[in-house]
Amino acid sequence: MLEPGVTIAPLMNSGECYKLVKRIYGLEVSRVSELNGYDDKNFKVAVGSKGDENVQLYVLKVLNSLDSKKLGFIQAQNALLLHLGERGIICPQPQQTQTGGYYAIEQLRSGAHVVRLMKFIDGSILHQVEGSWDLYYKAGEYIATIDNLLQDFYHVAYETHSSMWMLDSVPQLRPFLDKVPDLNKQEKFAEIISAFEREVLKIGHNLPRGIIHGDFNEQNVVVSALNGTPEIRGVLDFGDSQKGCYVYELAIAMTYMMIVSKKVAMGGAVLQGYLKQRSMTDEELGLLRICILARLSQSLIMGAYSAHLHPENAAYLLTTSVSGWAMFEDIYKYTNEELLALWLKQA
Known part of the structure; x- marks a missing residue:
């Protein structure tokens, strides 16, 4: 680690x-x-x-x-x-x-x-194209399809693999908090880490799990235009693939599509697309808010730490920093019930 x-x-x-x-x-x-x-x-x-x-x-x-x-x-x-x-x-x-x-x-x-x-996979990266409800819905469908196709995949190494970028590793973010240059942000991140331990990790062993991509973000999705309409062509970077909870996969995908669109409501497009291909229990849906906040905390804390180590690469390492913190603040002010009501509304 x-x-x-x-x-x-x-x-x-x-x-x-x-x-x-x-x-x-x-x-x-x-x-x-x-x-x-x-x-x-x-x-x-x-x-x-x-x-x-x-x-x-x-x-x-x-x-x-x-x-x-x-x-x-x-x-x-x-x-x-x-x-x-x-x-x-x-x-x-x-x-x-x-x-x-x-x-x-x-x-x-x-x-x-x-x-x-x-x-090399040819095409545009998702963050380079104009986003839409339809595109993010297709992204949700696509990652759910991958989760389905991996249900019959097994490799013993996934049984013991762990890394800092797994949501199961969120408690291990604490030693890196001091690299976040804002005490108010440090306190909120610490709050989310504790809440994630309490609300998710204590019951995580009972949640549906399988092999997941683990980092379905706007820089890992390849898009191509079919008759002028953007379509999901492929997916990159399986370096964070893992045996993890399916709600983690969905929460991570929703997190980054909301960041790139700068709209909390767009999480609903990903959620509805995912649910078209895979079902989720009420218990899993009830954990989306805290899982999304945990992923945002993970991204922002590790981005600050890596930028501290590699200032020459800070522009890339802090890609989600400004918009990511804004999204953190937006999600933070909602309850999970309010978010689900927003996300499950008809488009």
């Missing part, structure tokens, strides 16, 4: 990708550009000459040093991606190395890091 003060991001630049991809995958890279990443490094690499009709695009993903130690989980994640790909879900497909595996371990200046090459 992540500890305060520990740097885990890989030290690697785009120029190092050429030889690395050639050595591990046997591919000649013609172009490289760095993509956004949180604790990982992500590079978009082109194989083939510019203008070549057969040029292939990939994402080279270099995992942080903490996740790179979890080889069982990496194998599980690769198996999950292949499982979904076989069932028609467009998601990153791991490519085999020259030795036949789906990852390699590379010694960098920052230590040992797992390296994987994934097929």
